[in-house]
Amino acid sequence: MEAPGAGQPLVVLKDVDKHFGDLHVLQDINLSVAKGEVVVVLGPSGSGKSTLCRVINRLETIGSGSITIDGERLPEEGSALAHLRADVGMVFQSFNLFAHKTVLENVTLGPIKVRKVPAAQARERGRELLTRVGVESQADKYPAQLSGGQQQRVAIARALAMDPKVILFDEPTSALDPEMVNEVLDVMVGLAGGGMTMIVVTHEMGFARKAADRVVFMADGRIVEEGVPESFFTAPQSTRAQDFLSKILTH
């Protein structure tokens, strides 16, 4: 299904640079993600993939360059930042649910506080989203009572509840037991098929092949190569990508 405005640039990074002390963690990043596009970011450990997600959500500042979301430049701080951040959902490796809130409260808190949605309406929508990700029966439990796969699906419902323009996923299945990985990936494949704009850092090559419109390969803080999954996986152009794929695709 094509979302309205599909194909228009939504997340645009121009000449983005960032250092952590002496470490040049992002170098000359130029990336434009279109509405409805699913971009999978691959690369060796330490190549800057998480940092890329974190600067898009302003969890980290950039040194130079610019980042725009739907044409709006990311503000430094204040209510404008809270507003813009609400448009950029984030799903973390470690779920990051509110431990002392129920599952339903986790999903309704943002819409009520940030989007000013009336509580009853937020709860109704929250239950719909929990149904969509298959955890509606857990609505009144606390996160610690759920499996990792269930918690991550709640985290996805929580992100969706804000009606974000884009969702960033930072290794969403890396902390899960193997048998729970697919239940989360299935939800993500469904979102991708439904037209959600997604930037996904993952080591799940099956997901990349199945759901990505484009693969972006990073090494040493740079985008070294990008392309459609079929060509990236079968005929990577750079030696860095060839090395990376030969290491991970041999088993």
Ligand SMILES: Nc1ncnc2c1ncn2[C@@H]1O[C@H](COP(=O)(O)OP(=O)(O)OP(=O)(O)O)[C@@H](O)[C@H]1O
């Ligand atoms: N807050 C920080 N302060 C200092 N260095 C950091 C910080 N966050 C990340 N780094 C360093 O920046 C580099 C890139 O880290 P990043 O987490 O973005 O890589 P990554 O590609 O996501 O790696 P992984 O696949 O292992 O998660 C690493 O060398 C990391 O140690």
